[in-house]
Amino acid sequence: MPGGGLLGHLAAMAAAPHSFPAAALQAHGGLVGIRLGPRRIVAVGRPDLAREVLVTRADRYPRGRINRNLGAVIGDGLLATEGEVWRARRRRMQPSFRADRLGTLATTTDAVMRETLAGWTGAPIDAAEQAGRIAIRVIGGVLLSQRIGEGQGSAFVAAVQDCLAQLMRRNWSLLRWPLWVPVPVNRAVNATRRTLEAFLGEALDRRLAAPDAQPDDLLTALIRGRPDDPPLPRQALLNELKTLFAAGFETTATALTWLMYLLALHPQVAQALRDEAAPVLGDRAPGPADLPRLPYAAAVVEEAMRLFPPVYNMGRDCAADDDLGGFRIRAGTTVVVSIFAIHRSPDLWEVPEAFRPDRFLGAAAADRRNLLPYAWGRHQCIGNHFADLELVVALLAMVRHCRLELTEEAPVGMRGRTTLAPDRPIRLKAVPLA
Ligand code: HEM
Numbered sequence: 001m002p003g004g005g006l007l008g009h010l011a012a013m014a015a016a017p018h019s020f021p022a023a024a025l026q027a028h029g030g031l032v033g034i035r036l037g038p039r040r041i042v043a044v045g046r047p048d049l050a051r052e053v054l055v056t057r058a059d060r061y062p063r064g065r066i067n068r069n070l071g072a073v074i075g076d077g078l079l080a081t082e083g084e085v086w087r088a089r090r091r092r093m094q095p096s097f098r099a100d101r102l103g104t105l106a107t108t109t110d111a112v113m114r115e116t117l118a119g120w121t122g123a124p125i126d127a128a129e130q131a132g133r134i135a136i137r138v139i140g141g142v143l144l145s146q147r148i149g150e151g152q153g154s155a156f157v158a159a160v161q162d163c164l165a166q167l168m169r170r171n172w173s174l175l176r177w178p179l180w181v182p183v184p185v186n187r188a189v190n191a192t193r194r195t196l197e198a199f200l201g202e203a204l205d206r207r208l209a210a211p212d213a214q215p216d217d218l219l220t221a222l223i224r225g226r227p228d229d230p231p232l233p234r235q236a237l238l239n240e241l242k243t244l245f246a247a248g249f250e251t252t253a254t255a256l257t258w259l260m261y262l263l264a265l266h267p268q269v270a271q272a273l274r275d276e277a278a279p280v281l282g283d284r285a286p287g288p289a290d291l292p293r294l295p296y297a298a299a300v301v302e303e304a305m306r307l308f309p310p311v312y313n314m315g316r317d318c319a320a321d322d323d324l325g326g327f328r329i330r331a332g333t334t335v336v337v338s339i340f341a342i343h344r345s346p347d348l349w350e351v352p353e354a355f356r357p358d359r360f361l362g363a364a365a366a367d368r369r370n371l372l373p374y375a376w377g378r379h380q381c382i383g384n385h386f387a388d389l390e391l392v393v394a395l396l397a398m399v400r401h402c403r404l405e406l407t408e409e410a411p412v413g414m415r416g417r418t419t420l421a422p423d424r425p426i427r428l429k430a431v432p433l434a
Pocket of ligand 1: 251
């Protein structure tokens, strides 16, 4: 794509890493070269090409610098590795994330929601702050069987979000100092890594010191592995813990933030959720087995993540010269799959910028094969069923407790940080149901 002078599209990409590639893709077809100073990346915004990168030719497009960059904080865990190390870890952890193993998640989320909603006593609430606290308590409970306290939770959310956002900017910057150089981004990265490692390392050491105390949580499953898995060294366990902790709260918190906003904007959707849940659940909270009987709730979550995909870009590095959609891709080129572009393409969705959960229901339902909030292929999110269930339980708890109303009319935009965040705080009032 032409333009941008010496630095190419660096400033545009850094300012809007979600919408800039999407606009370029819309103007130039499903594949476009973007120049970031001396470097050139290729953005992909067509489902067929995304499938080639992520599924059919995944060996040619392994994870590269973007995931390694993340690894600076969360270490070499599932999210930052490839090859044999990744494969062995994925096999070890996969069984714990099966849909039929998520009963504890549902009860934990329900308990967290009861406590949270009891605190909504009429004063305006901040959607992102509440969603962050909910998500961190849920992951603290399910991963560590530990209650993450109020102050601790907020401090964690702020530290990890801020640091990941700084790392994200590092993806597009020309100067990437080694981590030992004390420039601001590195200081933030190192401080967050230390905070995470101190907290999670202590939890891990307590568990390793008392092998007979084995609560039914993800940490126990990780330490044990499957019957034929070798034991993992402490640092590897810590890296996986950091990975699950970071991946498990930031993304779900963002999805929940947008869901709260959308519920406030569309009270009729909240009502339809109540109407669907009442005959299926009575007064109880949903468990994993209820999800198939709550198709509207599932559609609301899908539609929210279509419009606001928490993970909006995914990076891979081309390992050997390739031909993709008629484009020559040189080995070493970073290929960015724009989930945002695919989810908002007018070629794939009717009125793509409208929030219409109904589009996923009925005989003429939109094609879910164009939806990839959790990615496709071998690196597809291991927590996809986990997140779907957590979001449905949280969503239904909210709508059955209150009506959410916006306290300000001004429109809310998007900001491409680590995840796709709102560009301003969303203040809401929780009005008790009559
Ligand atoms: C709405 C919530 C979530 C979204 C949108 C989401 C999205 C994604 C995406 C797009 C990827 C692929 C990244 C890549 O390959 O570069 C991914 C991978 C991953 N996610 Fe999630 N995720 C969510 C929730 C969770 C939860 C709750 C957990 C764990 C508790 C989790 C753990 C992981 C892990 C470990 C990976 C790496 C998988 C692998 O490479 O084998 N995620 N996620």
